[in-house]
Amino acid sequence: MNTVIIPVSRRGFLKGLVSAGAFVLGARVLPLEALAAAQASTAPWEPSVYLALEPDGRVLIIAHRSEMGTGIRTVLPTIVADELDADWDRVEIVQALGDKKYGSQNTDGSCSIRDFYVAMREAGATARLMLERAAAAQWNVPASECRVQLHTVGHQASGRSAEFGALVTAASALPMPAKEELRFKQPSEYRYIGKNVPIIDLEDLCNGRGTFGMDAVVPGMVYATIERPPVLGATLKSHQDAAALKVAGVEQTVVLETTGYPVGMKMLGGVAVIARDTWSAIRGRQALKVEWDLGPHASYDTAAFKKTLIATARQPGRVARSGGDVDAALASATRRHEATYYTPPLSHAPMEPPVAVASVKDGKAEVWAPTQNPQAVQSVVAAALGITETDVICHVTLLGGGFGRKSFPDYCAEAAVLSQKIGKPVKVVWTREDDIRHDFYHGECAMHMQGGLDAQGKPVAWLQRSVFPPIGSIFNVEEQYGGGQLNMGWTDVPFAISNFRAENGPSEAHVRIGWLRAVANVHHAFGVQSFIDELAHLAGRDPIEYWLETLGASRKLDAELKAQGYELRGLSGQPQFVPDTARLRRVVELVRDRSGWATRKTAPGHGWGFAAHRSFFSYIATVVEVRVDDDGTVHIPRVDMAVDCGLIINPDRVIAQFEGAATFGAGVAMVSALSAQGGRIREGNFHNYQVPRIHQAPLRTHVHIVETTEPPAGVGEPGVPPVAPAICNAIFAATGKRVRELPVGKVT
Amino acid sequence: MQLTLTVNGTARTFDGDPAMPLLWYLRDGLALTGAKFGCGTGVCGACTVHIDGSPARACTTPMKSAAGKTVVTIEGLDAAHPVKQAWQEINVPQCGYCQTGQIMSAAALLASTPKPDDEDIDAALRGNICRCGTYQRIRDAVKKAAGVTA
Numbered sequence: 039m040n041t042v043i044i045p046v047s048r049r050g051f052l053k054g055l056v057s058a059g060a061f062v063l064g065a066r067v068l069p070l071e072a073l074a075a076a077q078a079s080t081a082p083w084e085p086s087v088y089l090a091l092e093p094d095g096r097v098l099i100i101a102h103r104s105e106m107g108t109g110i111r112t113v114l115p116t117i118v119a120d121e122l123d124a125d126w127d128r129v130e131i132v133q134a135l136g137d138k139k140y141g142s143q144n145t146d147g148s149c150s151i152r153d154f155y156v157a158m159r160e161a162g163a164t165a166r167l168m169l170e171r172a173a174a175a176q177w178n179v180p181a182s183e184c185r186v187q188l189h190t191v192g193h194q195a196s197g198r199s200a201e202f203g204a205l206v207t208a209a210s211a212l213p214m215p216a217k218e219e220l221r222f223k224q225p226s227e228y229r230y231i232g233k234n235v236p237i238i239d240l241e242d243l244c245n246g247r248g249t250f251g252m253d254a255v256v257p258g259m260v261y262a263t264i265e266r267p268p269v270l271g272a273t274l275k276s277h278q279d280a281a282a283l284k285v286a287g288v289e290q291t292v293v294l295e296t297t298g299y300p301v302g303m304k305m306l307g308g309v310a311v312i313a314r315d316t317w318s319a320i321r322g323r324q325a326l327k328v329e330w331d332l333g334p335h336a337s338y339d340t341a342a343f344k345k346t347l348i349a350t351a352r353q354p355g356r357v358a359r360s361g362g363d364v365d366a367a368l369a370s371a372t373r374r375h376e377a378t379y380y381t382p383p384l385s386h387a388p389m390e391p392p393v394a395v396a397s398v399k400d401g402k403a404e405v406w407a408p409t410q411n412p413q414a415v416q417s418v419v420a421a422a423l424g425i426t427e428t429d430v431i432c433h434v435t436l437l438g439g440g441f442g443r444k445s446f447p448d449y450c451a452e453a454a455v456l457s458q459k460i461g462k463p464v465k466v467v468w469t470r471e472d473d474i475r476h477d478f479y480h481g482e483c484a485m486h487m488q489g490g491l492d493a494q495g496k497p498v499a500w501l502q503r504s505v506f507p508p509i510g511s512i513f514n515v516e517e518q519y520g521g522g523q524l525n526m527g528w529t530d531v532p533f534a535i536s537n538f539r540a541e542n543g544p545s546e547a548h549v550r551i552g553w554l555r556a557v558a559n560v561h562h563a564f565g566v567q568s569f570i571d572e573l574a575h576l577a578g579r580d581p582i583e584y585w586l587e588t589l590g591a592s593r594k595l596d597a598e599l600k601a602q603g604y605e606l607r608g609l610s611g612q613p614q615f616v617p618d619t620a621r622l623r624r625v626v627e628l629v630r631d632r633s634g635w636a637t638r639k640t641a642p643g644h645g646w647g648f649a650a651h652r653s654f655f656s657y658i659a660t661v662v663e664v665r666v667d668d669d670g671t672v673h674i675p676r677v678d679m680a681v682d683c684g685l686i687i688n689p690d691r692v693i694a695q696f697e698g699a700a701t702f703g704a705g706v707a708m709v710s711a712l713s714a715q716g717g718r719i720r721e722g723n724f725h726n727y728q729v730p731r732i733h734q735a736p737l738r739t740h741v742h743i744v745e746t747t748e749p750p751a752g753v754g755e756p757g758v759p760p761v762a763p764a765i766c767n768a769i770f771a772a773t774g775k776r777v778r779e780l781p782v783g784k785v786t
Numbered sequence: 787m788q789l790t791l792t793v794n795g796t797a798r799t800f801d802g803d804p805a806m807p808l809l810w811y812l813r814d815g816l817a818l819t820g821a822k823f824g825c826g827t828g829v830c831g832a833c834t835v836h837i838d839g840s841p842a843r844a845c846t847t848p849m850k851s852a853a854g855k856t857v858v859t860i861e862g863l864d865a866a867h868p869v870k871q872a873w874q875e876i877n878v879p880q881c882g883y884c885q886t887g888q889i890m891s892a893a894a895l896l897a898s899t900p901k902p903d904d905e906d907i908d909a910a911l912r913g914n915i916c917r918c919g920t921y922q923r924i925r926d927a928v929k930k931a932a933g934v935t936a
């Protein structure tokens with residue numbers, strides 16, 4: 039990333055957000071790809087962060103990331119406010135509209151802090167310096183003697199001081215300082231960074247005043263629910279709406295064209311029932327009669343599909359990384375071991391189902407939605423309506439959870455197309471059944487592993503094959519291989535095993551596949567971290583000791599990965615982001631020591647398990663304690679997580695994300711699974727698609743943070759992957775039963 | 787058929803579909819959006835309100851059975867209520883969507899069981915799903931509001 043701070047005078051699109059007299063700075067963040075490409079010189083990279091100082095003393099920070107529970111809407115602005123040394127009580131945070139001018143707004147990939155930290159600091163430091171210079175000019179003193187202190191510029195020698203508001207006009211007339219002139223705070227000077235500033239929405243959320251997408255209201259709007267194709271690619275054969283139209287409150291029905299291939303992020307189509315309130319729309323839809331031509335994906339049956347994936351995983355696949363001679367090393371190993379793992383399809387199931395309000399008038403669309411990706415809303419809605427992206431405005435509401443689902447704006451396109459067709463603002467409400475049956479799923483995965491140990495029990499050969507329907511299939515129906523998902527915990531396995539091969543076999547996709555919190559890391563960490571635990575037990579060794587020995591000497595992995603066919607590119611190849619086994623070792627040792635691993639008690643039914651995984655440039659090690667009742671019920675009294683996610687802005691929000699990840703991971707391990715028959719997802723609500731409840735969640739998660747000045751890395755996702763294998767390794771320690779298939783349910 | 791009920795202290799009259807769940811009346815009819823829609827079938831707790839002082843799922847309470855009752859939603863629960871205060875002191879919410887329902891369930895628990903233990907908390911709150919996984923802090927906040935040590 040490279041950042042540029044610019045004064046903003048053309049501010050048409052900030053209209054209504056800032057006053058005419060405000061001093062506005064923008065921070066442009068140029069992605070590396072843009073620098074490398076020819077487009078760097080031509081692309082209109084507008085600021086992604088805006089900082090406005092108002093003459094009345096308020097400081098406005100335009101937050102361009104979506105808030106779905108990480109605290110990002112609060113945390114990013116604290117960075118600017120800290121560097122500016124603004125008074126947090128006089129900072130206002132304004133949610134940005136979806137607009138390309140902000141650069142990427144896609145809030146996924148755990149990248150918000152990582153990508154914007156530097157820009158936020160530079161914006162704050164620039165404004166601070168300009169305020170100091172403005173004061174110096176007014177007082178006729180050297181700028182170097184003026185210092186900002188909590189929303190005020192002061193000059194010690196003369197005892198003069200002025201509030202920000204009084205200096206705004208003068209500051210905005212000054213030339214922009216060069217980057218080299220900026221002075222950044224020392225960590226000891228931080229007022230907010232590293233402190234636990236509460237999220238700005240806290241009080242509202244506890245009093246029912248937070249406005250989520252589900253709460254959005256536009257005057258004159260009607261409500262819609264949609265009967266969508268029950269099988270991917272099914273087409274509408276016939277429908278009867280007479281009974282639906284008789285339901286009180288129902289106004290009309292509208293047929294939405296079903297999507298062709300590739301499905302992309304487009305809406306699915308179906309039959310919409312329009313009504314004056316949500317309940318009437320739900321009732322009307324129950325009275326619809328719809329027949330479908332189901333098409334080829336009606337063959338999808340998860341039980342049969344699982345067998346296909348497992349059979350594929352037992353066959354040689356496409357080699358994604360290879361070092362040494364695995365086949366020879368396996369053949370000559372003293373002991374050989376193999377295992378096949380399976381993880382089921384999963385649904386995001388954010389507590390707020392997809393929902394959107396749209397108003398389309400005169401060729402322009404306005405959308406209010408809980409979205410992780412407002413610019414995708416612009417492009418998908420524009421394509422659906424046949425208008426240009428710049429004619430789509432996207433208001434981002436609070437998100438009632440996202441987990442990746444709300445990166446896909448199909449539900450926004452539905453609302454927009456309906457509004458265009460009926461000439462009124464429309465709110466499309468997804469029921470929970472709609473959500474679970476029409477998700478962009480986390481696909482199932484089969485993994486086959488083979489290991490060879492030498493006479494001392496040391497692993498000398500490791501073969502792993504992974505097979506899963508890839509996300510790429512939604513964009514290209516022919517795609518059967520994992521692509522970038524292989525670099526999520528598969529090609530980047532950090533072990534120093536001289537003969538190592540990672541493969542990927544082909545898989546069809548029969549449903550829409552999407553990103554779910556931590557993506558392919560979730561199943562890959564389960565396979566890899568379970569298998570190394572199996573080898574440790576086979577060798578009769580302590581699992582953590584064995585793990586650390588297998589990790590090998592402290593090193594950065596770029597050279598050896600490249601030599602074995604996996605070259606780290608882009609951000610992943612930047613020196614500060616290259617996988618570093620020293621950082622991994624540090625979190626493993628930390629969790630071992632803090633959890634009390636060495637002195638763990640071995641009461642009957644109790645077991646401790648370990649796993650560690652790096653993803654989204656963060657290093658996480660986990661120890662889990664389980665207690666298994668006689669009837670096989672698993673309790674999780676304690677989880678310890680050691681975390682190196684680089685520099686931390688708001689420790690409390692980071693800890694909260696890892697607590698949440700422990701629960702999310704416990705769901706993956708213990709209860710969550712989808713099944714399909716006849717191409718249809720059979721589960722529909724939380725009674726049969728289970729997610730963890732309070733009595734199933736870990737009772738206590740201890741998060742141990744490594745203090746580091748490494749650049750900020752991911753927080754929202756990387757906690758998830760090591761949790762499920764650590765739980766399953768603990769179940770093995772407790773019961774001797776090896777879990778190779780998720781979810782566990784009860785241990786039998 | 788016209789029916790009456792009290793919502794957050796205000797008398798209300800309703801003459802729509804008596805089968806309409808209270809949740810949609812609150813949200814679409816009265817613009818009280820603090821009770822959330824999460825499942826519509828009584829299995830997630832996002833829509834929890836108090837009816838005559840007991841916790842109830844608004845999504846499975848038809849208007850006809852709310853007739854003559856006193857309904858309190860998150861908006862009507864005192865902002866100074868110890869549960870709301872504890873929730874803020876412990877920074878419970880992540881996305882926040884489930885939290886209004888959690889708070890209403892917790893407030894009802896403390897009204898009937900002032901000093902709950904872990905099992906009481908599990909029993910009272912296992913009907914409230916938090917997909918963000920804030921359960922540990924929910925437990926701590928309930929105990930804090932109750933003045934029992936975590």
Ligand code: FES
Binds near residue numbers: 824825827832
């Ligand atoms: S919405 Fe009522 S219990 Fe889920």
Ligand code: FES
Binds near residue numbers: 438880915
């Ligand atoms: S805080 Fe997000 S669902 Fe509970």
